[in-house]
Amino acid sequence: MKRSIIIIGAGFGGLSCAIRLASQGVQVTVLERQQQAGGKLQQIEKNGYHFDRGPSTITMPSSFRSVFEHAGVEMEDYVRLYELEPRTRNVFADGTVVDLSRDRQWMKEQIAVYSPEDALQYDAFMNESAALYAEANQHFLGKLLISPKEKYNLQMLRSLLRVRPTVKLDTLLRSYFKHPHTLAMIGRYATYVGSSPYQAPSIFAMMGHVEADVGIYGVEGGTYQLIAGMVKLAQEKGVQIVTGTQVRQIVVRNGQVVGVDTDQGFREADQVVANGDVLSVNRLLVEPKYRKQMTDARIAKYEPSISGFVTLAGVRRQYDALLHHTVFFPEQYEPEFKDIFHNRQMPTDPTIYICYSGYSEASRAPVGASNLFILVNAPYLSDAWNWDEQMDRYGEFVLDQLEARGITGLRQSDVLIRYTPKQIEQDTLAHQGSIYGISSNTVKQTFARPGNRSKDVRGLWYVGGTTHPGGGTPIVTLSGQLVGEQIASEMSGR
16 A cells, blocks of 8 residues: 655645545655645734634534544544534625524524515425535435546435525525525625536535534634644544645656656656646646647637635724624625626626624634634636725725724724635636635536546546545545545545
């Protein structure tokens, strides 16, 4: 089993893959171009304020727990999660507030304030949401789907028919709910995979069950501690993690990967796992002659997911309106997605999400202060929007929008940092600055994503949001474990 594997990228997918491989005796080296592990999740500390720049809503804790359990350790010895209840505060333009909760009765009471009809439908929707999650979990999320036998069988066909892949999420929601507040609150789940509720398949209604019933969790010390815990475990298992190293090319000979060329020289490997955007990896790291199935023309046909415009604000005041997670919805929800996906422009009336981890852990900010991670959905990079010209103007616009919602004083912040899709692309090589890889706005891009094993290069594998099973932190973590298990299994002849 002592064969060498190089993993490009120390995000959730790369680290979970490395731990699974190393736990089964494989020699693993992880190469990360940034100065610290984490991929899109990085930690920022300034003037006593602690921020996580990147994923902040943690769901499906079993996805992370399994990384540690398969390595034979207790997750709590490395990182601790705590359940949030209420889960998320939803604030609508007319001032209506709904705090997402596991308590269905309370949820129905809150919804009934503005729509008694929707409240009556809530139980039926949540039951369908749970059924969709069970279907996805059994037939899609926990399998690599590499071979035709795995992809094309009667059981898989029946499962696809049950989740009605051609029905849009918004269409499914409208079969239960009528009020714009409910439709926006639950339709927002499409953005968890970087997509539009008006285009993405109805399978993502499963997130209603995932959040309300399975739960939303905080991480002691900040979300980055998930990465820190995985780094610690990987190193204990013998994984070598090398940061500040740029991979320039995946080296191929006779159709077989033999290693990688880096800015520090050549590194040999029996197999390579790329924890990054499949499209960027091929376009930037694999010579065109070796990727007949992933040409530049084919890459251009994929629609990237949404990106994000982030403001980190450390401000010496606190806000009664905010929970750990708070979402401020616009008066109308659908125009935001037309702006993003059709016009490639920033929304003229955006949804604004705030993570205030200091709500749960006061030590994340100075006494009496708040550490706010403010996120607005953004289009992937194109010529239609110039961030060099627009960052400050739009950043001021976001502050204006929050001021109107009662989140005042942000211009007097001790810390005010902005982070654009252009910087996401520069830091992580995300294709066109997308956060989740490719969107899930079509049936094909949802259920037939690029595979985890390269069709062109033997010994080249992919983990991350663009490949199967999809985007989102817990799903990416699953992809790393699935690929690690598959490689170890093949090496041992199982």
